Amino acid sequence: MTRPLFRQALGALALATPSERSSGPRGLISWASLRHSLTLRVTAAYVLFGLAILAGVATFAFYNGRAALERTTISGLTALAAEKEERIKGWFAQKTSEIETIAVSPYLVTGIPAVFSAGKNRAEGDAVRDRLNDFLSKVWLQTGRAFVSLYVLDPETGKVIVATNPSDLGKYREDRPVFLEGKKAAYVEGPYYSVPEGGPSIVFSAPVKEADGKLLGVVVGRADIAELQGIIERDTEGHSTDDNFIVNDAGLYVTQPRYILDQVTLRFGTQSPYLRQCLAGDSGVALTDDYRAVPVIAIYRWIPTRRFCLIAKVDQAEALEPILTFRNSILLLGLLGLVIASVIAVGLARSITRPIKELQAGVERLGRGERDVHLRERSQDELGLLAREFNHMAGALAAQEIELREQAQALQVVNAKLTGTNAELESENIERRRAESEVRTLNDELERRVLARTTELATVNHELEAFVYSVSHDLRAPLRHMDGFSQALVEDYGDKLDDGAKNFLSRIRNASVRMGRLIDDLLELSRVSRGQFEHADVDLSAIAQQIVDTLRQGEPARTVAVDIAPGAMAWASGRLMAVALENLLGNAWKFTAKNPAARISFGIAEQRGRPAYFVRDNGVGFDMAYVHKLFAPFQRLHRNEEFEGTGIGLATVSRIIHRHGGEVWIEAAVGQGTTVYFTLSGRTGEA
Structure with a gap:
């Protein structure tokens, strides 16, 4: 039984490639042989058993501890966010009340009409404005500088007529919501990014009315964002990585995040996953990366009345630090136990597999071409019988190798001639196929470019002709109607229109003329660009x-x-x-x-x-x-x-x-x- 099995093993070894036979004993060791190695299997049994117990216990303890820490952190952040939200709502209510109190002040109710009644009397008008400016400045000081600046708008034109900041005087706010809505009732605009201020801004406004309800003006106050920043930074959870901030519905930071110092980022904002979810109108909890690409636990709350997001977050590394330390300790102890078990398993396995290794080394030497290999026949068991059969086979292979070497020399001469002829033919065929392939590739590319260019030019000409037709026939008629109807209004109803309406009609006619000139110039530009x-x-x-x-x-x-x-x-x-x-x-x-x-x-x-x-x-x-x-x-x-x-x-x-x-x-x-x-x-x- 042993002789046929041993001959099959050596036959498979003889089929190994020369590189495998010349690479030494290690060259024949593959993953398949290691997978069936007795040493590896015994060692793996010990190691996997210990590893399974360790992994089960550590995983159960780690995930239960992590879940508990996450729940505690989320609960604390949720309470903190709710408290901040109430404080922020109170701050907005306080500012609204303060601007309403200023709006009903007798100084404004009597002073604003005096500004308009002064008319062209510049000295009288300046005196009235100075008194109102003094009043606003005193209010500004009495309220603890709660507003960065205060000013009053003309109810008709939206022009700033009185202001604590001289640079605001004479400016117009007629198209701003703070003016349009402030004429009706107390209004809050913002938070939004203010270009003149170079940062976020929140503006409060309220109407100034007489006792009979007549609108006299609109008082506007720009709030101090630092107060809102103070509310956000006050009474945090005590973590070193706590970060609380507000982001408006445009994605811009209203208050200063703790870790963002770049002014460009503050102006144009970031798009963290939890921030996108909050700006979509949701509130909730997120375990994700923040704007620093750092994993965090974040609470986000959408405040619909003010249309901004309140974010409270802490780094996961700090919040989960105890359970991470526990995990590292378990891993260290497990690694130490794994090393000890591996050493014991290897010792037991080698005491069993050493004789087999000696036989394997002899087979590898025979596979490399050594014909003087002779194994020691130590015992009469199966391994001893296998060693004797191996020695008989080695002698037979030595005699056969001499005969095969003589036949191989004769074949090498014939093969050398055939190889030279085949190499010449193959070289000629390769060169011919390469030239044909290049010609086909160049022809295909040329045809493709010509077709693409022809299609592109035809499309451009068609679009240009359609544009010229649209400008010539479709845009002129609305302009003529605007100009004609404006002229008809002036001629037929001129005595019923005030100067403002006539001015608007004049602007419409002038804009129609300019648009007509623009169409003529565009047509001329189109004509000179084609044909x-x-x-x-x-x-x-x-x-x-x-x-x-x-x-x-x-x-x-x-x-x-x-x-x-x-x-x-x-x-x-x-x-x-x-x-x-x-x-x-x-x-x-x-x-x-x-x-x-x-x-x-x-x-x-x-x-x-x-x-x-x-x-x-x-x-x-x-x-x-x-x-x-x-x-x-x-x-x-x-x-x-x-x-x-x-x-x-x-x-x-x-x-x-x-x-x-x-x-x-x-x-x-x-x-x-x-x-x-x-x-x-x-x-x-x-x-």
Whole structure:
């Protein structure tokens, strides 16, 4: 029975690869052999038994202790959050009561009408305002500076007429909820991020009324956020990692979190999982990561009346520190016991497996090609019989190896010739297939790019044509209706409208005219950006003179010195160049309107090593720091009240010049005028 089994074992060993046979005794040890090793199995039995008992007890104790600590921490945080919520509600109620008390003060009820009755008497008006300012300042001091600033708004226009902070005077709040709602009853706006204040702000307002209910004004007070911060920081749970803060419905921090010092983060907020849940209108408990990516236990409460979230949290590492210490102790003791059990198990296993290891070493030596292997036959048991069979087999293998070596040498000669021929054929086939693959890949890529580009251009042209049609036919009709109906209201009901209504109608008509100009400019920009055009010899000087004559006819009362160099020729599209010069000369005419000695010139000059056309004026100019904005659509450097325009003209000029293969640039200085240079790819020069 032993001889066939042993021969099967050595046959399998002979099939091992040369690298396995040459790697030494360890090279033949695989995971499969270790898995069936008696030493490993005995050792694993001891270790797994102890590990199972330890894991069960430790897991039960750890999770029960952790759950108890979590419940205790959550209970404390919940009570703390409820207390903070009540204090915050009380703070808002107190501030609302204080602003209402100020609103019913006789000083405001009698003083505000006096401000308006003073009329144009500046001295009398200033005296009344000074008395009201003194009153507000005293109130501010008497209330312990509960409000950072106080001011009173005009009930009609929302203008600040009296303020403890002089910088607030004259400002308008007509579109703010604190004014619109404050005219009706006491109102709280915020918390919100205030750009002027550079941080969160909460504003309280209340109406100031006479005894008969007539609205005299709206008193507004900006609360001190530091008081709210004090409520949040007061009476924490005593943990070193406690953190309580308020976040408004826009996700911005109203009070200072403990671990966020970056002003950018405070302004734009963070999006922790529990914060997103709270801002969705929920209240609850979360065991998750906070804005520092640190695991925390967080209580979040949504306060709907004020539309903000109250967060109370503590780091899990601190809250669960006792149970984590217990877990580490259990793991340390378990590891020590595991090491001791492993040492005992290994000793027992080796006393059983040592003879088998000697036989295994002999087999490995035989597998590496050693034919002088001879095992000691120590006993007459199964292992002794296996050793004798092994020695017989080793002698037989030595004789067979000599015969096989002679046959192998003959085969090597034939194989060498065949290998050389096959290598040459394979190399030729590989090169041919590689070349064919590259050609197919290049053809496919070229076809794909051509198709994609053709589709893209067709889509862009279709969208551009649809846009031009919409602007031409759909946008003009509403503008004409707005302008016509506004004019009809002025003509038919002018005697029934007050000055404010007439002013609003005038604004509507002016806006309609500006919108019409913007549509015309957009259409012109669209036309110069598409389609083909014919090149011809164009006299730019003659075109410029015609444009200037038209400008003079539109404003015959203006005196402008115009210098147009004669014979400035170009190889370009006459239609497009007329549009470009009309925009450039129109800008020069417009921005010199405030200069009594206005001068405009057009000609050719040497710039950047080549001839360039220019349009120069001595108008208002601009700061060259903003020159990069000028050629983009809708970019303007002057307010519409100073100089009307749509911000499309220079963008149109830029596209026309670029379509001609040219370049355009501007040089200017504030108060010293502007010069626009441009070149064309065709012939440039004088006739």
